[in-house]
Amino acid sequence: MPRMASIITVSGLTKSYASGFQALKGVDLEIEEGEIFALLGPNGAGKTTMISIICGNVRATGGSVTVAGHDIVRDYRGSRSAIGLVPQELHTDAFERVIDTVTFSRGLFGKPRNDAYIEKILRDLSLWDKRHSKILELSGGMKRRVMIAKALSHEPRILFLDEPTAGVDVELRRDMWKLIGELRQTGVTIILTTHYIEEAEEMADRVGVIDKGELILVEEKTALMKKLGKKSLTVVLAEPLAAVPPELAEWQVALKADGHEIEYLFDTQAERTGVSSLLRKLGDLGIGYKDLNTQQSSLEDIFVSLVHQEKAA
Amino acid sequence: MSGFNYRAIWSIYRFELHRFRRTLLTGLLVPVITTSLYFVVFGGAIGSRMTQIDGIAYAAFIVPGLIMMSMFTESIFNASFGIYMPKFTGTIYELLSAPVSAAETIIAYVGAAATKSLIVGTIIFLTAHLFVDLPVAHPLAMIGFMLLIAISFCLFGFILGIWAQSFEQLQVIPMLIVMPMTFLGGAFYSIHMLAEPWRTITLFNPIVYLISGFRWTFFGRGDVGIELSLLFVAGMLVLCLAIIGWMFRTGYRIKK
Ligand SMILES: Nc1ncnc2c1ncn2[C@@H]1O[C@H](COP(=O)(O)OP(=O)(O)OP(=O)(O)O)[C@@H](O)[C@H]1O
Ligand SMILES: [Mg+2]
Numbered sequence: 001m002p003r004m005a006s007i008i009t010v011s012g013l014t015k016s017y018a019s020g021f022q023a024l025k026g027v028d029l030e031i032e033e034g035e036i037f038a039l040l041g042p043n044g045a046g047k048t049t050m051i052s053i054i055c056g057n058v059r060a061t062g063g064s065v066t067v068a069g070h071d072i073v074r075d076y077r078g079s080r081s082a083i084g085l086v087p088q089e090l091h092t093d094a095f096e097r098v099i100d101t102v103t104f105s106r107g108l109f110g111k112p113r114n115d116a117y118i119e120k121i122l123r124d125l126s127l128w129d130k131r132h133s134k135i136l137e138l139s140g141g142m143k144r145r146v147m148i149a150k151a152l153s154h155e156p157r158i159l160f161l162d163e164p165t166a167g168v169d170v171e172l173r174r175d176m177w178k179l180i181g182e183l184r185q186t187g188v189t190i191i192l193t194t195h196y197i198e199e200a201e202e203m204a205d206r207v208g209v210i211d212k213g214e215l216i217l218v219e220e221k222t223a224l225m226k227k228l229g230k231k232s233l234t235v236v237l238a239e240p241l242a243a244v245p246p247e248l249a250e251w252q253v254a255l256k257a258d259g260h261e262i263e264y265l266f267d268t269q270a271e272r273t274g275v276s277s278l279l280r281k282l283g284d285l286g287i288g289y290k291d292l293n294t295q296q297s298s299l300e301d302i303f304v305s306l307v308h309q310e311k312a313a
Numbered sequence: 314m315s316g317f318n319y320r321a322i323w324s325i326y327r328f329e330l331h332r333f334r335r336t337l338l339t340g341l342l343v344p345v346i347t348t349s350l351y352f353v354v355f356g357g358a359i360g361s362r363m364t365q366i367d368g369i370a371y372a373a374f375i376v377p378g379l380i381m382m383s384m385f386t387e388s389i390f391n392a393s394f395g396i397y398m399p400k401f402t403g404t405i406y407e408l409l410s411a412p413v414s415a416a417e418t419i420i421a422y423v424g425a426a427a428t429k430s431l432i433v434g435t436i437i438f439l440t441a442h443l444f445v446d447l448p449v450a451h452p453l454a455m456i457g458f459m460l461l462i463a464i465s466f467c468l469f470g471f472i473l474g475i476w477a478q479s480f481e482q483l484q485v486i487p488m489l490i491v492m493p494m495t496f497l498g499g500a501f502y503s504i505h506m507l508a509e510p511w512r513t514i515t516l517f518n519p520i521v522y523l524i525s526g527f528r529w530t531f532f533g534r535g536d537v538g539i540e541l542s543l544l545f546v547a548g549m550l551v552l553c554l555a556i557i558g559w560m561f562r563t564g565y566r567i568k569k
Contacts, residue, residue: 017569018569024426052569055409055410056409056410056411057406057409057410057567057568057569058569059569060566065430069524076412077318077412077414078412080410080411080412081412085407085410087403087406089403091402091403091404091406091407092404093404094402095335096328096331104324104328105407107321107323107324108320108321108324108325108407108408108411108413109321109411109412110318110320110321110412111320112320138378150407248451249479267469295541301544
């Protein structure tokens, strides 16, 4: 993918909460216009903190952020006008009606009334039939859609979705992915956080991994998969084994399926994958096999191994 | 986008008035009933023994105090609630992430709360006419005074709403400080009726100057000079604005 102009530039961002806890330890990040960026990281990594600073809910302790060329502190009107935020928690005015709360948001961002546009987003989000319902009468998934409608009400160039699919059923999650895809078609830059790896895998152009307040990796998703992608080789044995023969220690294989399979993890980028030598060794040992198959590891595996490396270091 | 975000002000203002409208009936009935009760108790029962204060019929004398007292509580309650609720429910995230300045936020919230407070003040004023002959010596000054009082107490309420971290804290200042100070501040009597040293002590209560000033707009005289009253109103306005300015600069209890 050709590199496009940055729409968000985060430099040296730090945050220490009043408790003294350091939630961000110098984060640098560029978000490109029009991309979908997935921010991954375990609980408490600092994802929400970073988003909250960019959007204006939390003050940075150090560093700077510009959004669409506007410094978030000196020119907050410029930066905030460009952003729509769907926070992690469902915060709604329970007694308000759907259409009123969405119209309110548009006004809050200084945009002139546009009933046709509000109708469009409510229809896109399947909220049009519920427009006169009070928010408290809606289900959790519907409330989340209302929050998305509010965030989109002022036609932002950038949309932040902090765990858009947390606590959402499979169907709604698919809907959400579809919606995000459609928004991207209209040129909106999307930054989302998630714990579901398949979500990042499905949608993101680039992935950032944050852990303990540090951005430990930013990579295009496909490159990341390739670079860090491990494959696993499963050997289905003719006869089950009770234990891994000591001769196979070098490959660190694992016994699976009650001894009917052995699994070997290898790095596709390595000079020697070790696959052929392993198979040769199996032949030498007289271990017969019926089938072989290889599998690409998912982002989740990559992510888990990254975080573990980080912890070990 | 740059410049004044008047659309945001209008949106918040309408949202707040909409919130009041949900409780319209109680919101309007309460001041009418309270006023009537005060007239029955103070005007009727006490007024029959104490017919005049400073040459003014007692029933008429208590009207400015009654309006002030209601406006103090309404202003503080509405303004503090208006900003406390979004903090409490978390919906404040939207305000904080919107291109809205501190000044715009204050104009919207304080404006809405002051509007309601003025409506209540007016209702009491009109209700009082049902019970008593009420001259107004300086009508324009009366309106101006009500406006200033509504704004300064709404600013105070706004500060309270930002400061409060529980519903209890929200209640404690109006109930434990403003209410007693109002009663002791000559809402229903003239401080000239007090014996020393109480009279001098009472002069340390700023509410005295506010009520006295408002009474002046009705009867052309008060417990203290009108200039002094205006000075106290101005002082309160400046103090509240300074505190709010500081709160927004430091993000006090608004931003983490
Ligand atoms: N107001 C606060 N005061 C003190 N510490 C805080 C505050 N808010 C967050 N933290 C701490 O900062 C760290 C980062 O929190 P943050 O909410 O940014 O994590 P996150 O990556 O969004 O996690 P999750 O995936 O659980 O949403 C956590 O350890 C959290 O406890
Ligand atoms: Mg979070």
